[in-house]
Amino acid sequence: MRSLVSILAFGTLLATQPAAAQASSAAPVCEGSSGYAEAFGGRRTFLWRPDWLTAVKARYATDPAxxxxxxxxxxxxxxxxxxxxxxxxxxxxxxxxxxxxxxxxxxxxxxxxxxxxxxxxxxxxxxxxxxxxxxxxxxxxxxxxxxxxxxxxxxxxxxxxxxxxxxxxxxxxxxxxxxxxxxxxxxxxxxxxxxxxxxxxxxxxxxxxxxxxxxxxxxxxxxxxxxxxxxxxxxxxxxxxxxxxxxxxxxxxxxxxATNNHGVYYDLLISEFALYAGMDDVAKTVIGRVGAQRLTPQIAADGSLPQELARTRSLHYSTWTLTAAFDIAQLGQCVGVDLWNFQTEDGRSLRSATNFVAGWAGREAEWPYPELDKTETSGLYEVLQRGAWAWSDPGLAAKAALYQERNAEIDLNLRVPPYGP
CATH class of the missing domain: 1.50.10.100 (Chondroitin AC/alginate lyase)
Incomplete structure (x- = not known):
């Protein structure tokens, strides 16, 4: 496969895996453009984890939830x-x-x-x-x-x-x-x-x-x-x-x-497509700069995403941006970049951004920023569900459970099961 590092002008396995991976010695390994193929019977996924899908498949036909x-x-x-x-x-x-x-x-x-x-x-x-x-x-x-x-x-x-x-x-x-x-x-x-x-x-x-x-x-x-x-x-x-x-x-x-959600999605898309195409070096170069070039300038010291809070759908765009950032963090595990535990000296991190929106779980109607539709909760549900796995956090899992019933039909439930240690 061809390499694009020379034209990108963007200028192994993760040694220390995030807490969710550490929680189980059987956690699957994503290996560059091979993805999870070795751990998943030859299926080359990058975001859809084999342990999660296998666990769901085992109870797929009988679990009422x-x-x-x-x-x-x-x-x-x-x-x-x-x-x-x-x-x-x-x-x-x-x-x-x-x-x-x-x-x-x-x-x-x-x-x-x-x-x-x-x-x-x-x-x-x-x-x-x-x-x-x-x-x-x-x-x-x-x-x-x-x-x-x-x-x-x-x-x-x-x-x-x-x-x-x-x-x-x-x-x-x-x-x-x-x-x-x-x-x-x-x-x-x-x-x-x-x-x-x-x-x-x-x-x-x-x-x-x-x-x-x-x-x-x-x-x-x-x-x-x-x-x-x-x-x-x-x-x-x-x-x-x-x-x-x-x-x-x-x-x-x-x-x-772009310095808002569009820039985050750009990094996600080019990294995902590069891994699929066999361009591991491209994905590693892009993801390696996400902490300094995306998370640091876009996340405020209090964990908020100021550019998204300025939108008329600020809660939607906050969780929408975090969803892409979570995807990039997962892809980082494929190329040896740990974004789950990235943190600036003043505390800006994926975790602080997650905590910011999680603080409104169960009271999203009180969200104090512009939001045209406070009834949409699928994005918040996904951030809480995936955040629970990322940091082995039962508290985030409990908050995610608040939204499970109203989002029971979405296929996230088939791809990311509720957190369990």
Missing amino acids: LQPARAAMLARADAALTRGPYTVVDKTQTPASGDRHDYMSMGPYWWPDPSRPDGKPYMRRDGHMNPERDTNAFDLTDLEAMSGDVQALSLAYYFTGDERYAAKAAEFLRVWFLAPETKMNPNLNHGQAVPGLVSGRAEGVIDAYRLVRVVEGLGLLDTSSSLTDAERAGLRDWFADLVHWMATSPIGRAEKA
Whole structure:
């Protein structure tokens, strides 16, 4: 596999693993671009831990607490058997490049200007989603559907062993990434465009967070013959090309420079895709600078994320950012970088940021910062659940349990079980 350290211009196993890993001598080892393959029967995942999935599988069919998530996942997987495939070439608009294979989406918070006859250029209303972005004029809906279906199908295949699920996921992957007539070009030059203003923005790179589901799902498909070796190589090459684009394109470089959640997600995405493509040195270089370049400037001394608190959906964006940071910390375990225990002299750390939002668990309605929807708790639930594992903290686990029932159907419950020492 090719290396990109020389062009990135970003200038082994973790020796000391986080507390969650230390809690069990049987904790699996993630080894670079091999991921958890050795510990997971050849399945090359990076974020979906084999010990967690194996534990869930052992009680998947009988544990009442798992039945809502199990039923929802299987319902989606069964429905996916009759859907799709999805492709970027069937959108009704054409990107500015003139190439329908280029992905295209619209900024979520941009609306027609009522003072102009054609509404252009659109104007921004932070936190208010314009439903126009979800129409077939753009590719976001298909990207969301494809990645969500691949995730459900791969999980259904893992838990049931039914090859129908793997075969359908493989069909989706061929059409979206490989088939010459339907594949997406590995770039996001036209992501989160603003009508009348710009044909693509750096912020559009974050749309690719949905592809993390695809990479992890591919790991679960490694035990199936639904994809050929040549197709798997083609998928690795596609993601290698996307890494190259992220590292070298003006839009990719601009997103890298973002100082809020977009910068954190950039580091997550390029690291995940680099590991999948076999570019261990790229992932280690990126993740090795996250502590100094992301956590230190973005986390305040009190654990808050000031740039996210300024948003109209501040709780959502705080947990959204932490979710990506947790993913990077997990990937760090694959390349010898410990972010779980990173801390500045004045106490800025993932733990302090987690404690900040955890302090509002059970009283999120009292959150004192701008938040348009205080009923959404899935992000807080995930941060608490995963934080409990990261630091072997029963207190965080107890707070996560406050939100389990109202989030019982989400597939996080199948991928990250409740913490237990």
